[in-house]
Amino acid sequence: EPGEIRDPVCKICGNKAKYRQQEHFFFKLSTFKDFLLEHLQTLKVTDNARNYAMEWVTKELRDWCITRNLEWGVRFPGHDNLVVYVWVDAPIGYISFTEEYCNNTGGDWRSIWQEDSRIIHFIGLDIAYHHCIFWPAMLKGANYSLPWAVIASGMVKIEDKTFSKSRGYVVWVNEDYLDHGFHPDLLRYYLASYTSHTKDLNFSWKIFQDKTNNELVGSLGNFLYRTLHFAHKNYGVIPEGEVSDEVFSEIRTTINTVIEAMDQYEFKKAIDNILKLSGYGNTYFQSYEPWHLIKQDTKACSRIVKDCLQIAKALVLLSEPVLPIKMKEAWGHLGQNGDVTQLNYNEALIEIESGTELPKPITLFEKIDDKKIKEMNVILNKRVAQANAKEASISPKIPEITFDEFKTMDIRVGTVVTAQKIKGSDKLLKLMIDIGETEPRQVVAGIAQTHLPEELVDKQIILLANMKPAKIFGTESRGMILAADESGAILLMPERSVKNGTAIG
Structure with a gap:
């Protein structure tokens, strides 16, 4: 959210970000809170998607900005400088291709989207919000049939990195699979x-x-x-x-x-x-x-x-x-x-009928030998190496530091005493962390979208304790917890429980 990032800079050019006033359009999502709470209770949905959606809806549900300043996209009516946010127009495609299918097959799309029907969405977990919150609210507002079930799958990964065509973490179905003689089944x-x-x-x-x-x-x-x-x-x-x-x-x-x-x-x-x-x-x-x-x-x-x-x-x-x-x-x-x-x-x-002629069978499946798997791993490893090199080439170069410079950082082990959401922010949590001092430290962390407050209590984390105090979203923060970033924050934790305040270095 604007104001949550201190000293924001552009990830591409490194220049400081500028705040500008612009006209945008919002969907009044806040008026659908009661409906969404009831809908999520009755929706047949995998627990992973329901939990994410419920966390959003139960806290302050804000109105949803549905326009963007982009060169590509569906133009917003009457505003050539704005396009419709993709997660507004894309789901509407579900209805339009249903209509096209029904026109080609003689059916009626209204029986699916405007009457009692079972619409099941199979999605990736990363778009659970869109299909469990935004999309049902749009359908409700337009008086269309609601999803009957939302099934959110996990991600396909290579070496713990999510599949990505642009970054190169991918196994191509034709080039890396079918062209090597593997059967689609x-x-x-x-x-x-x-x-x-x-x-x-x-x-x-x-x-x-x-x-x-x-x-x-x-x-x-x-x-x-x-x-x-x-x-x-x-x-x-x-x-x-x-x-x-x-x-x-x-x-x-x-x-x-x-x-x-x-x-x-x-x-x-x-x-x-x-x-x-x-x-x-x-x-x-x-x-x-x-x-x-x-x-x-x-x-x-x-x-x-x-x-x-x-x-x-x-x-x-x-x-x-x-x-x-x-x-x-x-x-x-x-x-x-x-x-x-x-x-x-x-x-x-139903009993199989005696006397039915049986043709000569053939084996349905053939063993895959170690030599072939070795060949495929060479291809995969080469692709991963290229992807890693690509990421390294576009990552900003981090300057080297001396050991004396490293020693200036006061990094300690601490235990989370309390954790709570910060009102008005979707991303921030306020943590009280015991690092062996007379009073727990108050720290603001941007991990609300990946960690539930109640799950953090009593967990040991790693804290940079001599971070200069700052106010984040109106709340003072006296330190920074350390985490890796892989599709969300992954907290660093000690291998075993140690005394609060134990120094790292």
Whole structure:
């Protein structure tokens, strides 16, 4: 906010900033506070997004400036020197492309955006405010349908740095993936199954390899191929027999857990349960040893093989949303007709039909060898090195200091005694910090958007204690807490608890 930065300078040229008076337009967001508090209680939203949004709404909710002084953008009506803030006009595109889609397919966009409907937004956590506060208020003001759910995902990162095309921290889908022969389904599976949808994902070729080799090749692919290969070789068709109650019960349980996980947008949990079913199938196949059983009791062997084919059918249906191309192939290997993408999970509880011809199957997934992963890591490391060099080249050069100069800084360990928000500021907290003096130090820190006050109390931090006192937003600050800056403040803390006032140096 204006006035919060002492001695502000331009990050590009280094010149001092000048304050100017300009005309801008505001959306009266403050009048929507009661509505937003109620909306956020009923909205189906991931906890990470709800917590961020509630923190904004429960404190002083200010009116929202919706114009900018930029060369690019949608011009604000009647003011050629202003453009509409992108997070005003961009979400309106959700409605306009829905209208275009409906015009092309014969539907009515109003049934989605002006009637009772389930609109679900899948977003990155960094735009939670826009979709949980600004956008619902705009829709409410215009009498449009509100979001039914907002699902905020974590960030994809490389070496803890958020993906960025401009900075170079990126894995290009064509150049770095498809052009090297990797199947698109493997990437979908990796992204969906690696971690919870709401957590950050650090891209790793090694983990990509492990998940492909151990889960897709070793478990799911292994069960589908061994079952289909045995059935094709020994029967040529789906054999006679009735699927056992045990197998149907296992499938039914898996369907229920997968649906529950999908309803919670916990895709990893859903995939874990699908893999559990493929593990059950592998154990089932192995325990009955059909390669021996077919020589001793052909009827019993037919029943076991049909049980396994029923499990295979269920696995294909359940895995299709994550592995659409490969599961379409597997559906054909099972001799099944129809579009697998249009079938309900409960189709897995309909007994697979005996006598259906089985074509010769092929392996769906191939192992990725260490040599290929080494090659990919060389490419990735080179890209990261280039990105690091690029950042270093544009970063302002910091002058070197002597050890004597460093010793002039009084850096100490302290414990946060109290923490509270500063009225009127979205970014500042007032902290009282015990650094071993007779009274705690009062310090103002710009960490309100990354740290809740109650979570800071009793935490030990690092404080520059001989910082010249200053008034920030009308509150005196006698020190500066030390933090790293990586998509927000990351506080520096001692490795273990030490006495307050312990010097660092």
